[in-house]
Amino acid sequence: MTKQPGGSAAAEFDQPVAGDRDAAADSGTTGSEAAAGQQATGTDRAGATGDAADAERDASTDDEPAAGSGPVPVPGAALLALLALGWLAAMLWSTREAINSAAAGVTAISLSAFALPGVISAALVAGAAFALSGVDLLGHRVGERATLRFLAATGAGLLIGLAAAFAINLTYADNATTNVIAGTSAAAAIIGGAVAGARSAPTVGAVVAAALGTLVFVVAFSRARDPLFDLFGAGDTQESLVNAAKWVSRTESLLAGVVAGLLAFGYLAWARRRAIRRNPDAPALRWPAYLVAGAGPGLLLLVAEVIIRVGGRSLLDLAAALSEADAVAQTSLGTSRVDNGIWVLFVGALTALIAFGRTLGPAGDDDPEPVAGTER
Secondary structure, three states, X not given: OOOOOOOHHHHHHHOOOHHHHHHHHHHOOOHHHHHHHHHHHHHHHHHHHHHHHHHHHHHHHHHOXXXXXXXXXXXXXXXXXXXXXXXXXXXXXXXXXHHHOOOOHHHHHHHHHHHHHHHHHHHHHHHHHHHHHHXXXXXXXXXXXXXXXXXXXXXXXXXXHHHHHHHHHHHOOOOHHHHHHHHHHHHHHHHHHHHOOOOOHHHHHHHHHHHHHHHHHHHHHHHHHHHHHHHOOOOOOHHHHHHHHHHHHHHHHHHHXXXXXXXXXXXXXXXXXXXXXXXXXXXXXXXXXXXXXXXXXXXXXXXXXXXXXXXXXXXXXXXXXXXXXXXHHHHHHHHHHHHXXXXXXXXXXXXXXXXXXXXXXXXXXXOOOOOOOOOO
């Protein structure tokens, strides 16, 4: 017999069987308990889904860069570039005036050899300052990519080197001496630009600022050489003149090293304050940065001496071949420049470290003192 919907047979078929009710009762599971179990299972699944979402959000937050991260800007980079370029222009102009005022070609060669160290040092610092300003201007386009930063800095130094060489060839007399000065200046500017490609931009900025201040100090110190010669006992004898010149040179190198160290420390302190205003969580520079910044001007002077002896060898040989006195003078000046670079290196590094050490507070006591009255 077929069971129709709504009939008595269908109603009998839809009712639960007694055996099924007995089995459910024997298992101890009621309808309310089953519903509660299903609700708890749904809650557990929702909680697991929420935990997974929170974990994904935390992971995505950790991957995002922190606020204020990225390349650290260099304080006063544009001003340093302008000052360094102005100093290079002043050195080129003074050298040109000295050479053009010479009455004979022999004197022009001697004056060119004497002026070459100043031009090379100025070109080295100008290339570094201009490259540092260019890299700082690019900012996030360069980022932390060391290769791209180095190439950009070297290219900026190349621009300054080509401009300096073009200015020398355009304004100086066209001879072999002029070509040596132009080529050596271009090489110095390119090397300075490569130095500015280092990753620690504030440290490079401190080196450039301290080196520029040191060069200005050395030129200004020349006005005090004559009084110091008299102070150190320069007389009519050759021995007294040599001893006085030695002490004057040492005094100049010592003071130049102190100036370099103080300028390097002051620049890094300024950079630190600006970095804190930009990002309060910015890490502080440690003592190696101050050591490198203080020693940097001396290192640049020694690098300039290497450039002079390699690129300007032909000019120095021409000047030394003029006479025995010129040969002795060139040898003495070369030795004096090396000694000066070494003095500035060590005194500058020591001065910067001492200045940095005076900013450090006393070490805290890690062991807490016992509280009074704790004993029973």
